[in-house]
Amino acid sequence: MTIQIKVRIEARAAILARKAVAGVQTVTIEEADLASLGDDQLVELAEIVESGTTLESPLASEPTFGTVKAIVDQRVKDKAEKARVAREADEARKGADARAAEEAVARKRGNAQRDAENRKAIEAWLEENGDDDQKARFAQGFLSDEELIEEALHQIFEIDEAEHVPLRKEQACDCERGCAGAVRFAVVPVVPNVTPLDSRQFATLTRIQETAPDRASVEARTHRASCPECKCTPIARMTARVCLEWNGYLLVKEYSLG
Numbered sequence: 001m002t003i004q005i006k007v008r009i010e011a012r013a014a015i016l017a018r019k020a021v022a023g024v025q026t027v028t029i030e031e032a033d034l035a036s037l038g039d040d041q042l043v044e045l046a047e048i049v050e051s052g053t054t055l056e057s058p059l060a061s062e063p064t065f066g067t068v069k070a071i072v073d074q075r076v077k078d079k080a081e082k083a084r085v086a087r088e089a090d091e092a093r094k095g096a097d098a099r100a101a102e103e104a105v106a107r108k109r110g111n112a113q114r115d116a117e118n119r120k121a122i123e124a125w126l127e128e129n130g131d132d133d134q135k136a137r138f139a140q141g142f143l144s145d146e147e148l149i150e151e152a153l154h155q156i157f158e159i160d161e162a163e164h165v166p167l168r169k170e171q172a173c174d175c176e177r178g179c180a181g182a183v184r185f186a187v188v189p190v191v192p193n194v195t196p197l198d199s200r201q202f203a204t205l206t207r208i209q210e211t212a213p214d215r216a217s218v219e220a221r222t223h224r225a226s227c228p229e230c231k232c233t234p235i236a237r238m239t240a241r242v243c244l245e246w247n248g249y250l251l252v253k254e255y256s257l258g
Helices: 011-016 031-035 039-051 063-130 132-139 143-154 201-209
Strands: 005-007 023-029 184-189 217-224 234-246 249-256
Touching: 005 011, 005 039, 005 063, 011 039, 023 063, 031 063, 039 063, 063 132, 063 143, 132 143, 143 249, 201 217, 201 234, 201 249
Parallel strands: none
Antiparallel strands: 005 023, 184 217, 217 234, 234 249
């Protein structure tokens, strides 16, 4: 059986090469032609024949073996480049995975160390501030986080100001339409030079800042509640939110600014 391959000759390339043949043409492959090809080119040519692919290239100007060989060479180069890119991407992925695994181990080791340090610090704090029951339950893992945080808040936050009471839906909407269920809540920061404070609010904020625990952050905020379905007057309350990172826990209390 004679080996034949279809090649699409581009009219523009043919004309520029002063050839008068264009469109899909058939090229017969001779044994001498095969002898001139390398192993990669032979494999590619075999795949082309088996698949019945019509070869195409914008530079194909005449139906000759030279045109076939040029297209085959380019296909081999393209596949090699694609394989190289895929190989490099795979190596990069494996490298990234390895680094991620190393970082995860380091984080785990660091977390374990921090957990041990936090536990030791909490144990020392309970030794000074907790009762015998709390110490015993903590030692055996039966002291809840909630109770520990509540005790720490009580002992550490020595701020003598009224705590903020969350807004309720009925405070923002008490109309006869019964649309209180549509009330929306929002919390926004109090921004200096944008949000004014009266003298009483400023004095309260200053006292909170002065009496907050060391390393605690104090943020003034406005709590708002409004009903989008009626004309009830929206309400707003200003507060000071005090946060403290404490041995792996975040201690938070919010106080009313009046």
